[in-house]
Amino acid sequence: MSTATPDPCSILIVDDMEENLVALEAVLGPLHQHLVRARSGEEALKAILRQDFAVVLLDILMPGMDGFETAANIKRLDQTKDVPIILVTGADADADYAYRGYALGAADFLAKPIDPWVLRTKVNVFLDLHRKNRQLAARPMAGNGRRLAEISERLADVELLLRNRPGGDTSGLVDRIADLERAVRHLRAGSTSA
Template identity: 50%
Template sequence: MSERQRATSDLQRAKILLVDDRAANLVALEAILGSLNQTLVRAGSGEDALRALLHDDFALILLDAQMPGMDGFETATRIKARERTKDVPIIFLTANDFDTHLAYRGYATGAADFLAKPFDPWLLRAKVQVFVDLWHASRKLSTQADLLRRSLDERRASVPGRVDVDVVADLRARLTGVEEAVADLDGGADMGPGSDARRRLGQRIDDLRQALDTLG
C-alpha cells in the first residue's frame, strides 16, 4: 500500500480514545476492538486523554470511571465543557461493584452508556460499532453539506440569482442516501447506545433538507 493510500485509509477510520490507568486493561480493550479495524488511541490518565483531545477528533471515548488523580467523572466533565469535544460520546468503564449513585453522577456528566468489567467482548464491540457507524454517517452528511455550499457558490458565481435544478436534485438524492443509512443504524431506535448522537445527526439532516427545500 502506498503512503497516499495509507493516509486515505487512516482518514476513513474512526478514532476511538481508550482511557485507563492500567496498561493491561488498555491491551485487553485493543484486543477486543481490533477486529473493528478503526484507529485506537491509548491514554493512561485523564490528563493524557484531555491532551489527546486537543490534537485529534474522536468518534468515541471509552473512559475508566475510577482512576487515581483525575477520575473519569472529572475527565468527562472537562471534556463536555470544551466546545470542540462536548458532543463526543463517552462510554464509562466501571467495576462490577459500581454504585448506582455513581452511575447517576456519570449520566449527569453526559455519559452515553456504562459497561462493567470484565466486559462481554461481543457486547462491547456491538456498542462501539453503533458509534462508529454514526460517526461515518455524520462525516458523510458533512461531505454532502460541503458539496451543497460549493455547488451553490459556483452556480451563483456563473449565473447570479439562479440555482441549477439538477444540482439540487442530485443533492437531495445524496441526502436521502444518508437518511436511509442513519435509519438503518440500530434499527433507528430512540433508546440505547448512540441515541443522543442519532438525534443530533437527525437534526443536522433536517436542517440540510430545509435548506435544499428553500432552493426549490
C-alpha cells in the same frame, strides 16, 4: 460485525491499568480502527485536543483526575463536547455511578467484566454515527448547490416580472428580492468552496 473500513476512525481508550488497556485493545482490534491509549485523565484531555475521536472509552476509577472529572472536562470544551463517552467501571460499582455519568453527558455506561460482543456492537454504533457526521460536514452545501441555483433563477424571473409590471410601486419588493438574490449568490459561492 464489520471488517476493515475504507475510512478508519480513532477510538480513545482511557485506563490507568495496563492490563485493562490491553484487554480493550484485544476486544476492539477486530473493528480495525485506530486505537489511542491514555493512562490518565490528563493524557486523555491532551489526546482529545490533538485529534478527532469517534468515541471515548473511559475508566471511572483512576488516580488523580477520575473518569467523572475527565468526562466533565471533555463535555465542557466546545471542540469535544459532542464526542460520545462510554464510561467503564468495575463490577463493584457504586449504584449512582451510571446516574452521575449520564448527568455529565456520557452516552453509555458499562460494568466490568465487559461482554466483548456488546462492547464492539456499542462502539460500532458510534463509529457509524461519526462517519455519517463526517460525510455531512464534508459536503454541507454540495447537494444544495443545484437547488440554490434554481432559487436564484426564480428570484431573477420574479424581479423581472415586478420591474416590468405596469402600475403600482414595487420598488421595495424589488429591492428585497435583489437582496435575496445576493444572499443566494453568497451561499452558492460558499457551497462551491466547501
